[in-house]
Amino acid sequence: MPGSYLVVELTNRCSLKCVHCSVAEAGHAHHASTGYLDPALFDGLIDDLVASGGGFDALILFWLGEPLLHPHFTALWRRALRAAVQHQTFGKVEVHSNGTHLGEARAQALLNAAAVPQVLHLSLDAATQPTYLAVKGIDRFALVERNVEELVRRKQATGARWPRLVFQFIVGANNHTEVGAFRARWEGLCRDLGMPVRVAAGHVPPGEDAVVFFRQLDCPTAEEQEASNALFRAEMAAQGLDLPARAAEGERVAAENRCACSGFWKSPVVSWLGELTSCTRDNLLENRIGSLRDQPFSALWWGADQAGRRQRVAGGDYAGLALCQRCFIPRSLNHSDLDEASIARQAAHDAPLLEMK
Numbered sequence: 429m430p431g432s433y434l435v436v437e438l439t440n441r442c443s444l445k446c447v448h449c450s451v452a453e454a455g456h457a458h459h460a461s462t463g464y465l466d467p468a469l470f471d472g473l474i475d476d477l478v479a480s481g482g483g484f485d486a487l488i489l490f491w492l493g494e495p496l497l498h499p500h501f502t503a504l505w506r507r508a509l510r511a512a513v514q515h516q517t518f519g520k521v522e523v524h525s526n527g528t529h530l531g532e533a534r535a536q537a538l539l540n541a542a543a544v545p546q547v548l549h550l551s552l553d554a555a556t557q558p559t560y561l562a563v564k565g566i567d568r569f570a571l572v573e574r575n576v577e578e579l580v581r582r583k584q585a586t587g588a589r590w591p592r593l594v595f596q597f598i599v600g601a602n603n604h605t606e607v608g609a610f611r612a613r614w615e616g617l618c619r620d621l622g623m624p625v626r627v628a629a630g631h632v633p634p635g636e637d638a639v640v641f642f643r644q645l646d647c648p649t650a651e652e653q654e655a656s657n658a659l660f661r662a663e664m665a666a667q668g669l670d671l672p673a674r675a676a677e678g679e680r681v682a683a684e685n686r687c688a689c690s691g692f693w694k695s696p697v698v699s700w701l702g703e704l705t706s707c708t709r710d711n712l713l714e715n716r717i718g719s720l721r722d723q724p725f726s727a728l729w730w731g732a733d734q735a736g737r738r739q740r741v742a743g744g745d746y747a748g749l750a751l752c753q754r755c756f757i758p759r760s761l762n763h764s765d766l767d768e769a770s771i772a773r774q775a776a777h778d779a780p781l782l783e784m785k
């Protein structure tokens with residue numbers, strides 16, 4: 429399905445405490461206990477996808493923690509690449525990292541020439557140490573700057589095709605004055621090294637060149653989201669950067685959900701414990717579908733219960749899905765689109781399951 433992506437949380441532990449992230453929220457239930465995804469569970473998930481012929485446009489190897497902390501990150505990354513290359517299970521493989529743990533082994537696994545596109549978002553969010561500390565909660569600015577610069581230089585020196593590098597800056601009230609300096613820092617380094625680079629806002633454009641990427645902040649309330657969107661539009665305009673149509677128009681954010689949310693079709697999310705849900709916002713697993721420790725992924729995601737949810741949500745019925753009823757994301761910039769053709773195609777697959785129910 430176009431725009432589909434499977435999210436797998438390698439860990440909910442983190443080396444930072446960004447103020448905009450659930451990691452920094454005192455007492456947040458998603459972080460009440462922490463740990464790492466069992467590599468056997470990941471292998472089982474890949475085996476199941478290969479056996480069932482299932483696949484996604486993208487595999488996203490993180491959720492609410494720092495994925496490079498996983499002790500077996502390199503093995504998991506290579507396993508994902510093999511599935512993509514040998515079985516077309518994923519059209520691309522993507523990871524976001526804060527860059528604190530970009531050591532030798534991880535850099536080596538990440539820099540490769542495998543026949544599958546790979547993207548590494550480096551969540552940096554600041555151009556100076558004081559702002560870094562204010563946004564990221566822990567001062568690892570110098571270390572991260574060093575790690576990232578080393579990776580960029582090494583990619584250029586080795587000629588490794590992957591990963592595509594995305595220098596990411598989430599624009600908020602606490603860092604917006606550094607948009608220009610951040611752009612100059614990473615665009616400048618790439619240009620100095622002769623590495624193709626461009627600057628983008630809102631969406632990462634297709635291609636293989638490096639991107640200095642300004643992204644919209646996801647906020648907890650519709651009011652905060654509107655204020656944040658306005659700041660984002662103003663800063664991007666000052667940089668002369670085009671925005672995707674919806675953000676440029678300044679569309680109002682509605683806290684009442686009447687759209688068919690693409691999550692139920694396109695974006696399964698697996699927590700580090702193997703719990704499956706359908707939205708990266710569902711960090712309390714309110715819409716839990718089941719556990720990969722009990723059933724294969726394919727039986728849950730393409731099974732009768734999820735087919736029933738899709739049928740109801742397609743008609744705008746979010747009964748029993750309280751999280752969705754108060755969500756405004758289906759119309760925000762950070763969300764994947766869902767068209768009628770995709771709904772109809774999946775409905776044709778789901779129909780026999782619903783008849784058997």
Ligand SMILES: C[S@@+](CC[C@H](N)C(=O)[O-])C[C@H]1O[C@@H](n2cnc3c(N)ncnc32)[C@H](O)[C@@H]1O
Pocket residue numbers: 442448449450490491492493494495524525526549550551596598644645646647
């Ligand atoms: C939760 S982090 C986990 C991966 C890794 N630790 C990192 O920071 O890149 C995943 C992505 O979500 C982004 N993120 C976190 N909180 C956000 C928010 N409130 N709005 C928009 N993006 C957010 C991060 O910048 C990162 O790109």
Ligand code: SF4
Pocket residue numbers: 442443444445446449450451452491492493494526551
């Ligand atoms: S580095 Fe990533 S996971 Fe950690 S607190 Fe920041 S956004 Fe959250």
